[in-house]
Amino acid sequence: MRVATKTLCCMFMLLAALTGCGQPAAPKHIGILLHGESRIPLQTGFLEEMKTLGFEDGKNLLVTTLNSNNDPKQLKPLTEQLLAQPLDLLVAAGGLEAEEIKAQLDKSKGQTPVLVLYINSIIERQFVADRRNPGWNVTGIDNLNAELSGKRVELMHDLIPNLKRLLVLYHPKIEPSAIGLQHARDEANKYGIQIVERAVTKADEIKQAMEALRPGDVDAMLLVPTAPIDNELKNVILPNTERLKIPVMAHSRSMLQAGALASYGAPFTELGRQGARLAQKILSGVPASSNPFEVPTKYEYSVSQTALKKLGLDLPALVRSQVTEIIE
C-alpha cells in the first residue's frame, strides 16, 4: 500500500511541476524623481507605457515617486532618499534631477541604473561622455530641446506677423538653457529679430523679470527648456504675457493648456513612453549603459486656437501646413 501511495505522490509532484506551480517573481522597484509639476506628463506617459509592457504599479512593479515641487534644494535629500532604497531602476524625469543623481552616484560610486526621460545637451553639459558609451550606468532620451530653439524661432517668424523683439528667459547656470538661448539668438539673427534676454536663476527673479516688462517691450516670448522657468509658466509667466498681450512659444504641448500659443517639440507623454521601453530592457537585465541615448521619434507643432483668439491672430496658410495639431 505504501508503494502505491508513494508512487501517486511522486506523480502528483511531477504533475505540479509540469503545470508550473511556482512562486511569482519579486516585483521590480523603481524610483522616480520629479522636479516640479512640469514633469508630470513625462511620468504619466512612462507609467502608462510600463503598464502596456506588463509592469503595473502595485502588482509586479513598486514605484516610489518623489517630487521636489520645483524646490531645487529638495533634489539632494530626495535623491539620497531614493538611492538609500534597493532600487532596480532610478528614473530622472528631467535633466536637473539627472544631474543630482549623477553627482550623488559619482560620490558614492553607486551602480544603480539610471534612466533620464527628458534631457538635452547631454554632451555639452558633460552629462555623458558619449551618446553610445555614456561612461556610467545611464541611458535616456535626449529631447533636443535646446537645438529646437532655433526651429521654434523660425516657426514664430512664420506664425507671428511683425515679430521684431522676442523675449527669452534663461538660467545662466543651466547649460541647456544657455544653449537654447544661443540657438534662438542665431536663428533670430537670420530674420532680423531681436532677442530680449533675461537671466534668471530662481522664481523671484522670474517674477521680477516678467513684471518689469511693459506692453510693447517685446512682441513674443520663447521658452527655452529650463525647468525652473517652466515651472513658473502657469503662475508667473503666462499671467504676465497675457498682461503684455504677447504670444508664447513653448516646447511642450501641455503648456498650451496653461495659455501658451504654440509649442514645438517632442511630446512629454511620448518621451515617457519611449523611456518606458528602455526601462523594460533595463529591468530585464540589460545594463542601462548598454543602451545608447535616443532622440525623440516624433515632434509636434501644436497651436492653441484659444490663444490665437485672445491675441487676435490668424493662422496663416503656410503655418497651417506646418501645424500638427490645433488645440481648441
Place this chain on the structure above:
Amino acid sequence: MFMRVGTLANRIILLVLALELVSIALWGTITYQSSRQELTNSIRSQLHESALRVQTTIGNFFSPINLQTRVVADLIHGVRLNSQDTTYLFNQLLRDRIEIEEISLVAPTGREQIRLSRLHGYAAKDLRDVSTDAQVQSALAGNSAYSKIEFSQYLEPILHASFPVGPSGNTDGAITMVINLKALWALVQQQRIGRSGYAYVVDAEYALIGHADQSLVLKGLKITETQVPPALLTHGESSDVLTYRSLQGIEVLGISSYDADNNWWEIVELPTAEALAPLDRMIQKYMLVFILAASFTVVTVLIFSRVTTRPLQRFHDGMARIANGERSVRFEVPRSSELAALAEGFNAMAQSLDQRIHELEESQQRLLKSQNEIAGLNETLQQRVDRSTRDLRLTNQMLAKTALEANQASIAKSHFLANMSHELRTPLNAIIGYSEMLQEDADMAGMKGSNADLERIKLAGRHLLSLINNILDLSKIEAGKIDLSLESVNVTDVLDQVQSTIQPLIGAHHNRFEVHGSESLGVMVSDVVRLRQIIINLLSNAFKFTDNGTVTLAVRRFVLDSRDWIEFEIRDSGIGMTPEQCARLFQSFMQADSSTTRRFGGTGLGLAISKHLCTLLGGDIFVESTAGQGSIFTVVLPVELASPITAASADALPHIVPHPTLQTASA
C-alpha cells in the same frame, strides 16, 4: 524509503506501470519525432511567409515617400508653383512623412531655393549650392538617386535622396531630402513573427539600420562582427532557415531575404524556444497523459489487487489465527473459482486439522493422565527408594560400625590369639614332653596298660599344639606380624626337603606320591620356610583326603609378561569338592564341610594360612576340584621376590598373579 516490491500487489502495480510506461514512451517517441518533423516544416514555412511579408512591408518603406515626392514634383513642374506654395507642400510633406527630416528644392542650376528641416530653421541665407552633389546631378538629369546609408550625429541611420522635378531631359530642378530611417524602426517593430519573433534590416555595408531593439542600431552594429552566419547574407531571394545565436545571444531560427530595390537584407528571426515550444507543450502533454494514466492505473490496479489479494490476506490472517490456536476459522467461499477452490481446500484443511488437534488433545489428556499416574507411582517409588536408601544407609552405617567393631575384634582376637597361643604352647609342650617321659617311664616300669592313655594325652597335646601353631601363624599373618626372610632358594632342594618331611604321610592311607619337576628349576628368591610350609600343607591335605590313590607334586617354571614364575601343582585323586565347597575353602576354620572335620580332623586353618602366605610371597593359590574325583591345588610364585609383601600391602595390591590354566580361587 525504498518500496518493498515483494508483495503481490506491488508487483502487479510495477508490472502494469512498466508496461504502460513502455507503451506511452514508445507512442510518445514516435509521435514526438513525427510532430517534430511536421513542426520543423511548419516553422520553415512560417518563416518563409514572414520573410516575404516583411520584405513586402519594409521593402515598400520608400514607396509612399517616392510617390508623394513625385506628386509634389509633378505639381511643381506642371503647375509651376511659386516658392510659397512649394514651401506649403514641403511643410505638408514634412508633417505627413516623419521619415523626411529635411527637404530642399534645388533649382536646375544646382542652388537650393527652399530648405526645410524638422529640427533646424533655415533662412534664405542658409541656402547652399549643391550642384556638385552626385545625387542632385542625377536628379537634375531626370533620375532619382539615393546615397549610401549614413548615421547622423544622433546615431540614427539616414540617407540622402534626390528626385527630379519634371521628366528626364526637361527637369525644372530637383527635390532632395534627408530620410531618417528610424521611421523604419517602427515598421520593423510592427513585424511580429510568432509571439517573440522579430525582423531587422541590414544595409549593403552590413550595418544594422533597423531593428525592433533600436539600441542595437544606435550602437552602430555591424552584422559581420556578430555571430550571425554569413550564409544569411546572400544576394539570393531568400536564404535557407538557419539556426544560430542572435544579436542578443539567444538561439534563433532565422531566414533572410535580399531586397535588391533597397539594397538591404530583411532578416526574420524566431527564438528556438518559441519555435519548439509546441514540442515542449507536447512533451508536457505526454507527461500529463502519462501521469494521469499512470495514476489511474495505480488506483485501478490497487483496487484490483486489493480485491484480488484481500482473500489471500484473509487466508494469511486465517492461517495466522490457526497458528495462534484458533480452530474455528473458516472462510466464506468467494466467487472467484480459483479462490473458491483455495477457500474450500483451506476449510477442509482447517476441519481436518481441527479433528486431528482434537484427537491429539484427547491423546494428550490420556497421556497426561498416565503421566500423572506414573508421577504418583514415581513418587511412591521414590518414597520407597528413599526409604530403602535411608534403611540401606542405616544398615551400611550399622555394617560399617559392625565391621569396624569386627575388625577391632579381629585385631583384638589376633593379638589375643598370638599372645595366648604363645602362652598356651609353653605348658602344652610341657604336657607333651612329660607325657613322652611318662611313656618312657611306663615302658621302663612295664606299665603297658598306661601307655595307651599316655599316648592319647601325647597325641591330644600334639594336636592341640598343631592347632595352636596354626592359630598363631594365622594370627601373626592377620596381625601383620609375620616376617619373611628372603633368600636364594634352590627349588630342587626345597622339593627334596618336602619329600623328606612328607614321607611319613605317604603310606598312611596307602597312597602313592609322585614328584614331577624339571631338573633346571633353578633358584628362586623367597622365604624358604614359608614356601616349604605351603607345599607341605597342601601335600598333607592331599594325603589326608586321598585313600589308595596318588598324590602328585609337579613343578614348572614359566615366563609371562617378561617375568619368571614357578608353579607348584599338587594333584590328588581323593574325595574332591563341590564348587560351593571350593568357594569357602580358603576361609579360616573352613574345610569342605563339617563332616570333613569330623572325619579327617584338622583345624581348617591350613589352606587359609597357605593362601595368606602365597599372597605374602607375591603369588597366589588356585584350586580346581571335582567331588569324588580329586583336587588340584596350584601355587604360583614369582621367581624373584624383590621385597617382602606385607599383609596390608598384599590386600592393596592388584591381583597380578598369572593363571593361565586354572580358575582363580579368589574369583
